Amino acid sequence: MTGSRRFARLALLRLQVELLTFFRTPDQLFFTFLLPVLFVVVFSTIFSGDIQGPPGEPAVPFPQYFVPGMIASGIVSVTFANLATGIAIEQHEGLLRRLAATPLPRSAYFAGKVALAFVTSVLIVIVILAIGVAAFGVSLPREPAKWAVFAAVLFLGAGSCSLLGIAYTRIIRSAGSAPAVVQPPYLVLQFISGVFLQYSVVPGWLQAVASVFPLKWMAQALRSVFLPDWIGRDDYGSWQTGTALLVLAAWFAGAAVLARLSFRWSRGQG
Amino acid sequence: MAAPPAIAARGLVKRYGAVEALAGVDLEVAAGEVFALLGPNGAGKTTLVEILEGFRRPGAGEARVLGEDPARAGPAWRARIGVVFQSAGFFDVLTVREVVAHFASFYPAPLDPARVIAMVGLDGQERRRLKHLSGGQKRRVDLALGIVGDPELIFLDEPTTGLDPEGRRQLWAVIRQFAALGKTVLLTTHYLEEAEALADRVAIIIRGRFAAQGAPAAIGGREEGRATVTFHPAGRLAEAPLPPLPGLERLPDGRVALATAAPTRAVAELARWAEALGEPELPGLEIRRPTLEDVYLRLVRAHDAEADAAAALPAGGSA
Ligand SMILES: Nc1ncnc2c1ncn2[C@@H]1O[C@H](COP(=O)(O)OP(=O)(O)OP(=O)(O)O)[C@@H](O)[C@H]1O
Numbered sequence: 156m157t158g159s160r161r162f163a164r165l166a167l168l169r170l171q172v173e174l175l176t177f178f179r180t181p182d183q184l185f186f187t188f189l190l191p192v193l194f195v196v197v198f199s200t201i202f203s204g205d206i207q208g209p210p211g212e213p214a215v216p217f218p219q220y221f222v223p224g225m226i227a228s229g230i231v232s233v234t235f236a237n238l239a240t241g242i243a244i245e246q247h248e249g250l251l252r253r254l255a256a257t258p259l260p261r262s263a264y265f266a267g268k269v270a271l272a273f274v275t276s277v278l279i280v281i282v283i284l285a286i287g288v289a290a291f292g293v294s295l296p297r298e299p300a301k302w303a304v305f306a307a308v309l310f311l312g313a314g315s316c317s318l319l320g321i322a323y324t325r326i327i328r329s330a331g332s333a334p335a336v337v338q339p340p341y342l343v344l345q346f347i348s349g350v351f352l353q354y355s356v357v358p359g360w361l362q363a364v365a366s367v368f369p370l371k372w373m374a375q376a377l378r379s380v381f382l383p384d385w386i387g388r389d390d391y392g393s394w395q396t397g398t399a400l401l402v403l404a405a406w407f408a409g410a411a412v413l414a415r416l417s418f419r420w421s422r423g424q425g
Numbered sequence: 426m427a428a429p430p431a432i433a434a435r436g437l438v439k440r441y442g443a444v445e446a447l448a449g450v451d452l453e454v455a456a457g458e459v460f461a462l463l464g465p466n467g468a469g470k471t472t473l474v475e476i477l478e479g480f481r482r483p484g485a486g487e488a489r490v491l492g493e494d495p496a497r498a499g500p501a502w503r504a505r506i507g508v509v510f511q512s513a514g515f516f517d518v519l520t521v522r523e524v525v526a527h528f529a530s531f532y533p534a535p536l537d538p539a540r541v542i543a544m545v546g547l548d549g550q551e552r553r554r555l556k557h558l559s560g561g562q563k564r565r566v567d568l569a570l571g572i573v574g575d576p577e578l579i580f581l582d583e584p585t586t587g588l589d590p591e592g593r594r595q596l597w598a599v600i601r602q603f604a605a606l607g608k609t610v611l612l613t614t615h616y617l618e619e620a621e622a623l624a625d626r627v628a629i630i631i632r633g634r635f636a637a638q639g640a641p642a643a644i645g646g647r648e649e650g651r652a653t654v655t656f657h658p659a660g661r662l663a664e665a666p667l668p669p670l671p672g673l674e675r676l677p678d679g680r681v682a683l684a685t686a687a688p689t690r691a692v693a694e695l696a697r698w699a700e701a702l703g704e705p706e707l708p709g710l711e712i713r714r715p716t717l718e719d720v721y722l723r724l725v726r727a728h729d730a731e732a733d734a735a736a737a738l739p740a741g742g743s744a
């Protein structure tokens with residue numbers, strides 16, 4: 156078997172085991188899928204009003220604004236948070252050591268992890284969209300160009316956040332502390348990136364901080380897909396879709412380097 | 426020309442802060458040999474084994490395992506090696522069959538997973554998830570994962586700890602089976618009878634140093650040291666005075682014992698003495714060499730005494 160065919164076979168086998176593990180762990184399923192769903196339901200129910208536009212423009216129902224942000228946040232959850240937590244636990248409980256003792260190439264292990272992150276990203280997008288459309292009347296875009304942006308954000312966002320999750324395991328010191336180390340930055344980013352509220356409400360200096368990280372750009376680009384241009388002008392000056400995709404692509408490349416430099420295959424011994 | 430050794434290490438040193446886990450260890454294990462490492466808790470067995478597996482870096486010294494430096498060797502080398510850790514986490518939600526088959530898929534020429542599961546005595550448990558297995562059953566999964574790649578060289582760090590007697594025998598059978606195929610085994614154990622039953626050679630490691638090394642029957646001077654001759658005089662032998670052999674003594678239970686460096690001569694003289702009294706046999710005759718356990722405990726105690734003496738010295742004494 157050639158090298159790349161062997162790699163593809165092993166990465167696929169890893170993905171299969173990752174998926175089995177994922178779907179057999181109810182806690183993880185709950186936090187991954189139910190939490191964003193709960194957020195969509197609760198926020199869309201509480202803030203059921205409209206966002207008023209300039210004269211001549213129809214008002215936008217709040218769920219239409221909230222759902223794309225929640226999709227961005229859901230993608231970060233299943234990529235960054237899930238990978239960082241999952242890998243750290245495997246690292247500190249000695250599961251990674253077991254794999255490291257076999258001829259499984261490291262790259263196949265990571266390919267399996269990133270593939271899992273992509274599969275779960277697609278699933279969470281489908282789940283949130285389905286609820287948004289069915290329960291809260293969210294309307295989907297018609298133009299293919301918008302769907303192309305959607306796909307690009309999904310790809311670049313999931314990719315860069317997966318790699319960031321891998322790199323982030325470096326600062327997790329034990330299996331038990333993993334969620335506590337992973338969740339706070341994710342939570343803070345959700346607030347300052349305007350996921351739960353309108354971005355224009357976030358103070359300028361926090362917006363500046365949020366602009367460094369992928370989540371703000373993911374939410375912004377996804378909103379551009381679902382919302383009229385005047386919201387982009389109100390909230391962001393303009394949608395800046397090109398800039399958003401560039402920033403995400405840059406994060407993708409940077410996170411790949413970061414993951415490569417910072418990851419330790421096995422830890423806890425010299 | 427002799428085959429190159431499976432394992433060759435020289436001057437291995439590993440320090441953890443003030444602890445010298447390995448203080449200069451030389452080890453050579455021939456291809457096809459079963460080698461057992463014995464030693465008290467914290468002696469450095471796991472440290473040594475994991476350096477040879479490539480999971481720890483020695484502070485000094487060098488190691489070659491199957492001709493490569495374990496710290497640098499790649500997947501092709503890993504494919505020739507099996508590892509059973511002293512402890513490692515489990516893929517809790519996967520079943521026995523899934524895990525063993527998954528690991529088999531990493532190797533170029535694995536054993537049949539179903540056969541491996543049977544070899545370690547887990548047949549009937551294939552569909553159970555690992556988190557539901559007992560401690561000993563989990564240990565068997567460890568073993569299955571260690572051998573499923575059909576390695577040339579297997580590292581087993583306390584493989585039978587936690588196994589029931591039958592499980593231990595099963596593992597012994599697996600190790601013998603592997604050895605019969607010309608494979609090399611390096612195992613650690615706290616069970617001296619296990620080392621004796623399996624190993625071609627054993628080393629006793631104490632405080633990071635080899636205190637003795639050799640065939641289990643000969644280690645620590647077992648073949649040359651003093652043996653104990655005992656017999657149970659009855660009938661005429663009980664009434665007659667004992668022959669004038671130095672060191673001969675009566676035990677409280679009525680037996681007679683003699684610790685001697687020349688047991689053959691002692692038995693010959695005792696036989697002549699008995700014959701002269703009209704008894705052709707020495708009832709209950711035994712010649713006992715020190716057991717591996719005797720040798721082990723003697724070495725460990727000697728080192729403890731040495732360490733205590735060193736600790737009693739004023740500061741500045743050599744460590
Ligand atoms: N990662 C580590 N960090 C600090 N000290 C360590 C580390 N690993 C081992 N040591 C120390 O090195 C010494 C040797 O430990 P090692 O695990 O090799 O012993 P062992 O012979 O395998 O013991 P056991 O029979 O209990 O398994 C011990 O004093 C231990 O405390």
Ligand SMILES: [Mg+2]
Nearest residue numbers: 470471472511
């Ligand atoms: Mg040990």
